[in-house]
Amino acid sequence: MFGSVEDYGEMFQDTVTQTRGASLSSENQIGNPVVYKLVRVAQDGRLVPATDEEMLEVKDLVENNENDMPIVADPGQTEECIFDEGSPSQFLQLDSFEGLFQPETAEAYTENLNSRLECKEELAYGSQMLVTFPDTNYYQSSSELPWNEEFVQSEFLLQEPVCFSSDGCSIDQSMDVSPYSIATGGSSPKVPALSTTTPNPGVSRDTDNICLGNLSIKALQETFRTTFGRETTCKDKLWLKRKIKMGQVNPCAMPTTTLTDNDTKLTLGGQDSKADCIKGHPNDCPVEAFVDHYSGSEDFEGEHRSAKRVRKATRRYIEEISKVDEKQQSNESVIPSKDERSISSAVSSGRRVVVTRMISFAGSRIQVPYVSHVRRSRPRENIMALGEFHSGLWEVKATREESKLNLSQSHLNNDVKRVSGVKSVSGPVKKKLTTHRQSYKDHSKPEVDQDFMEPEHMDSSGDSSDDSNYNHADLPITASAMRRKHHRAWTLSEVKKLVEGVSKYGVGKWCVIKRLSFPSYSHRTPVDLKDKWRNLLRVSLARTPLNNMGSVRKQGSIAIPSQVLSQVRELAKKKSHVSPARKARMVKASSRHGFL
DNA sequence: CTTAGGG
DNA sequence: CCCTAAG
Numbered sequence: 001m002f003g004s005v006e007d008y009g010e011m012f013q014d015t016v017t018q019t020r021g022a023s024l025s026s027e028n029q030i031g032n033p034v035v036y037k038l039v040r041v042a043q044d045g046r047l048v049p050a051t052d053e054e055m056l057e058v059k060d061l062v063e064n065n066e067n068d069m070p071i072v073a074d075p076g077q078t079e080e081c082i083f084d085e086g087s088p089s090q091f092l093q094l095d096s097f098e099g100l101f102q103p104e105t106a107e108a109y110t111e112n113l114n115s116r117l118e119c120k121e122e123l124a125y126g127s128q129m130l131v132t133f134p135d136t137n138y139y140q141s142s143s144e145l146p147w148n149e150e151f152v153q154s155e156f157l158l159q160e161p162v163c164f165s166s167d168g169c170s171i172d173q174s175m176d177v178s179p180y181s182i183a184t185g186g187s188s189p190k191v192p193a194l195s196t197t198t199p200n201p202g203v204s205r206d207t208d209n210i211c212l213g214n215l216s217i218k219a220l221q222e223t224f225r226t227t228f229g230r231e232t233t234c235k236d237k238l239w240l241k242r243k244i245k246m247g248q249v250n251p252c253a254m255p256t257t258t259l260t261d262n263d264t265k266l267t268l269g270g271q272d273s274k275a276d277c278i279k280g281h282p283n284d285c286p287v288e289a290f291v292d293h294y295s296g297s298e299d300f301e302g303e304h305r306s307a308k309r310v311r312k313a314t315r316r317y318i319e320e321i322s323k324v325d326e327k328q329q330s331n332e333s334v335i336p337s338k339d340e341r342s343i344s345s346a347v348s349s350g351r352r353v354v355v356t357r358m359i360s361f362a363g364s365r366i367q368v369p370y371v372s373h374v375r376r377s378r379p380r381e382n383i384m385a386l387g388e389f390h391s392g393l394w395e396v397k398a399t400r401e402e403s404k405l406n407l408s409q410s411h412l413n414n415d416v417k418r419v420s421g422v423k424s425v426s427g428p429v430k431k432k433l434t435t436h437r438q439s440y441k442d443h444s445k446p447e448v449d450q451d452f453m454e455p456e457h458m459d460s461s462g463d464s465s466d467d468s469n470y471n472h473a474d475l476p477i478t479a480s481a482m483r484r485k486h487h488r489a490w491t492l493s494e495v496k497k498l499v500e501g502v503s504k505y506g507v508g509k510w511c512v513i514k515r516l517s518f519p520s521y522s523h524r525t526p527v528d529l530k531d532k533w534r535n536l537l538r539v540s541l542a543r544t545p546l547n548n549m550g551s552v553r554k555q556g557s558i559a560i561p562s563q564v565l566s567q568v569r570e571l572a573k574k575k576s577h578v579s580p581a582r583k584a585r586m587v588k589a590s591s592r593h594g595f596l
Numbered sequence: 597c598t599t600a601g602g603g
Numbered sequence: 604c605c606c607t608a609a610g
Binding site: 526 | 599601
Binding site: 487488527528531 | 604605606
């Protein structure tokens with residue numbers, strides 16, 4: 001379950017140092033072993049490696065609880081629970097973190113967190129402050145460190161050991177793993193309750209609502225202390241201000257989410273000034289914690305690491321917020337640190353959390369949402385292709401509206417091509433993806449874009465199926481007309497042809513009519529004819545009675561001569577008044593008599 | 597594939 | 604104009 005900790009003496013710092021160096025060059029490594037080391041925080045805040053005695057003590061302790069620790073899933077993993085006998089409520093947590101923070105790693109990590117948590121919980125019962133340092137990949141003695149990353153996380157709890165106190169609070173927290181899983185739990189549900197454990201809750205809120213602008217570092221530190229109930233040695237004004245503000249604004253201040261996370265202090269032997277900051281991200285709220293991280297140091301990573309369970313955002317989710325995030329990222333999360341590697345971390349926006357990674361873009365580093373390389377929504381093709389593609393494939397699944405839109409694009413494109421005289425891809429593509437309507441096009445004249453050779457006579461009303469119709473004087477170019485891009489207004493000539501066709505072949509013989517009367521109209525499908533007929537019929541029936549103005553036309557549509565309308569009526573009558581059977585007989589009869 | 601009818 | 608259910 002846990003390995004023994006050998007030399008915790010000087011090795012610690014060396015280790016840290018080494019690993020850090022190593023990690024810098026371990027960019028490619030995917031596995032991010034997490035090594036837990038137990039150390040304690042000395043009075044001066046320094047991190048002191050546990051002594052052998054302490055280790056033994058812990059060991060025993062751990063062994064006793066071994067059975068109860070459902071630790072890790074990783075076989076090769078090792079956990080060590082080391083007792084920190086230093087100050088009652090002070091303990092350090094070592095963790096690894098540098099390096100790529102792959103989502104997978106995050107998962108593994110959180111797994112460990114959970115187990116660690118449990119470990120702690122167990123130990124906490126014994127009023128011991130323990131921390132485990134699991135090594136996700138393999139166990140390593142403190143001396144050998146291929147650690148490609150290390151991370152020191154310390155929890156510096158003051159007056160009230162918030163998470164580890166035996167006041168039950170800790171227990172509840174421990175039991176609830178949700179804090180780790182932001183994604184699942186949304187914004188830390190525990191916050192409210194937990195916040196109550198925040199040291200000096202009242203004090204901080206009230207007293208800190210002051211302008212932090214002019215405060216000195218010392219003052220800021222003090223404010224920080226009153227706000228979060230802990231000391232900080234951080235000398236970064238900006239960071240302090242941020243944290244303080246967060247603490248004031250955000251109720252869920254304080255490290256509540258996890259026993260291990262919050263309040264971490266990185267001392268690393270005090271080498272790194274930034275590392276000296278108490279990093280408790282006062283807010284549990286993933287959002288703040290992540291977005292507003294104090295980057296550039298282990299703190300940064302620690303904060304992320306500690307925050308909750310990082311879960312790969314869903315594709316949809318990512319898309320939804322990706323815009324927002326990118327903005328935020330570029331503005332707030334650019335890591336100004338020395339760290340040149342691509343760090344993936346959990347970044348949240350609003351209440352949502354998304355895994356992001358750093359990338360270099362145009363010379364600057366920005367954080368972008370992590371997206372698996374699985375197929376990503378729709379690739380952005382160039383407009384032309386898009387149109388064609390959509391009209392063909394996407395139409396299938398797209399919503400009605402969408403498909404319409406797509407189709408319209410396609411048509412527009414066609415039009416464009418038509419105008420430019422380019423047959424281009426549309427031909428082949430269409431054939432491939434033919435829809436019922438397109439098939440007709442193929443039937444008539446496959447290789448040529450029918451619209452080009454509108455051979456049919458065009459009467460003055462304008463006609464031809466071309467979109468140029470929109471420019472004809474007699475065709476009102478209303479806004480509505482323009483909106484219905486791919487809709488081709490029926491021209492009078494077409495209507496006439498249709499009526500003629502109906503009279504010749506009968507109502508309902510749309511395919512025949514299409515074939516014989518509209519051979520060159522690539523766009524008018526039998527269905528279109530049918531639809532148009534329906535409309536004509538309706539119009540004719542509607543206004544026929546009292547309206548003398550045969551040419552009165554409905555808004556936005558061409559005028560239909562009363563003559564034509566009456567024709568329509570007649571034809572309709574024939575159909576409606578005669579049953580199919582009778583009609584058939586009539587047809588036969590008429591043909592016998594040489595009619596038709 | 598055609599038709600017919602609803603959306 | 605689109606989509607679909609029926610022949």
